[in-house]
Amino acid sequence: MRLVCTVKVDASRMCPGANRSTVQRPRASTLSFGRRPDHKDEMCLLLQSAQDTKGIRYKVVDNITQIFAKFINEGKCTIRLKEPAHDLIIQADALLLKSFLRVIKLAFGKNSPEPAVKVPVLNEKYFRPKVQTKYSVTSNAEYPTLQGFPRTTQHLSIVDLQRKSFDRQILRLNQLRSLDLSKNCIRSLPVELGSLPNLAELCLAENQLGKSPPKSWAWLNGDAIKKNLITLDLGRNELTWLPPYLGKLTALRTLSLNNNLLSSLPLNIGFLSSLRFFSLHENLLDMLPGCVRRLRLETINVSGNTFKPQGFEGCEIDPNILEVPDLVEIAAKTVLRSRLRYGPETIPRGLVKYLDEALYCECGEACFKYRLRSIMMFDLRAIAEKCVLSMDPRIPLRCIFCSERCRYRWH
Ligand SMILES: [Zn+2]
Numbered sequence: 001m002r003l004v005c006t007v008k009v010d011a012s013r014m015c016p017g018a019n020r021s022t023v024q025r026p027r028a029s030t031l032s033f034g035r036r037p038d039h040k041d042e043m044c045l046l047l048q049s050a051q052d053t054k055g056i057r058y059k060v061v062d063n064i065t066q067i068f069a070k071f072i073n074e075g076k077c078t079i080r081l082k083e084p085a086h087d088l089i090i091q092a093d094a095l096l097l098k099s100f101l102r103v104i105k106l107a108f109g110k111n112s113p114e115p116a117v118k119v120p121v122l123n124e125k126y127f128r129p130k131v132q133t134k135y136s137v138t139s140n141a142e143y144p145t146l147q148g149f150p151r152t153t154q155h156l157s158i159v160d161l162q163r164k165s166f167d168r169q170i171l172r173l174n175q176l177r178s179l180d181l182s183k184n185c186i187r188s189l190p191v192e193l194g195s196l197p198n199l200a201e202l203c204l205a206e207n208q209l210g211k212s213p214p215k216s217w218a219w220l221n222g223d224a225i226k227k228n229l230i231t232l233d234l235g236r237n238e239l240t241w242l243p244p245y246l247g248k249l250t251a252l253r254t255l256s257l258n259n260n261l262l263s264s265l266p267l268n269i270g271f272l273s274s275l276r277f278f279s280l281h282e283n284l285l286d287m288l289p290g291c292v293r294r295l296r297l298e299t300i301n302v303s304g305n306t307f308k309p310q311g312f313e314g315c316e317i318d319p320n321i322l323e324v325p326d327l328v329e330i331a332a333k334t335v336l337r338s339r340l341r342y343g344p345e346t347i348p349r350g351l352v353k354y355l356d357e358a359l360y361c362e363c364g365e366a367c368f369k370y371r372l373r374s375i376m377m378f379d380l381r382a383i384a385e386k387c388v389l390s391m392d393p394r395i396p397l398r399c400i401f402c403s404e405r406c407r408y409r410w411h
Pocket of ligand 1: 361362363364365401402403406
């Protein structure tokens with residue numbers, strides 16, 4: 001029987017008081033259990049790794065002093081041996097580790113010298129453990145509900161299964177780079193998704209995220225996802241609205257929002273400084289936010305939208321502009337001016353929301369309640385090398401200015 005695992009060998013009991021060099025770094029290993037080929041009455045454990053393919057053989061009978069299995073459900077255990085005085089600190093898939101230990105225990109039977117199960121002869125040839133990095137589920141019958149996904153999974157696809165909820169097992173896959181959940185019926189995603197440390201590609205097309213409440217978009221505000229996400233596909237989700245967190249995905253290169261019911265975009269979308277491929281076709285957009293002028297794209301696809309400025313074309317002064325700003329606005333501006341890394345743990349939650357909803361003038365100044373609004377026509381060819389359009393490349397932009405001076409300067 002063979003277990004693919006990570007093992008750290010702790011030999012510090014052999015020479016107490018020695019420094020930490022007696023504890024080996026964790027190694028990807030295989031641990032085998034069986035009878036010695038040259039000495040069939042003797043059962044042993046064989047620990048092999050790529051660095052040591054010959055391996056170390058440990059006698060089992062009267063040699064295992066203890067098995068520490070308190071954290072077996074997390075896939076961790078330690079086997080303490082008498083000779084040599086090693087502790088094998090093992091980490092493996094929890095279910096596989098449990099059955100491995102069970103076989104070892106059964107092999108002895110209680111107080112009986114004869115094993116309760118037949119123990120095969122050990123195959124001492126080293127097999128490089130196969131590391132599965134791609135996992136694809138194509139039918140509900142093959143869904144790994146019990147055994148879970150391999151922890152080594154980097155690319156996971158669960159497509160067209162009509163699943164109604166996000167499987168929380170996915171949140172344990174720390175090596176996950178790409179996740180494809182398209183063609184399901186998922187309505188909301190857990191906040192922890194934003195903390196997966198390596199997630200760079202996320203496809204959520206053809207789900208039902210349009211039915212999710214605003215608070216279930218908090219995953220997009222996770223520190224890891226803001227820094228790492230490169231591709232995001234939210235196409236065909238009946239979206240009528242998008243959260244302002246979207247504008248904070250600093251690494252995002254490809255964004256697909258096609259075939260939704262969007263009539264506007266978050267006003268900070270222009271802050272996606274890495275964005276190169278932007279697809280917005282088949283929505284209900286009548287204008288784009290003014291800050292799209294900051295984008296530098298390779299391709300933008302806006303076909304299948306109406307783009308008709310609602311109401312007037314010109315400038316509208318928000319009546320509030322003449323008032324004295326309130327304390328919330330002053331506090332928010334102070335946070336931005338001093339470039340504080342803000343979050344609900346450092347400033348009041350209400351202020352975080354206020355800051356997240358800030359609009360920005362072309363000069364870079366944040367505008368809150370007190371601002372000027374203006375609609376101007378803009379040629380999309382100025383920001384993209386290739387434009388896919390179904391009409392005039394000049395489309396209306398809804399612009400925000402902090403002052404009259406800025407409006408004259410940018411208009
Ligand atoms: Zn300004």
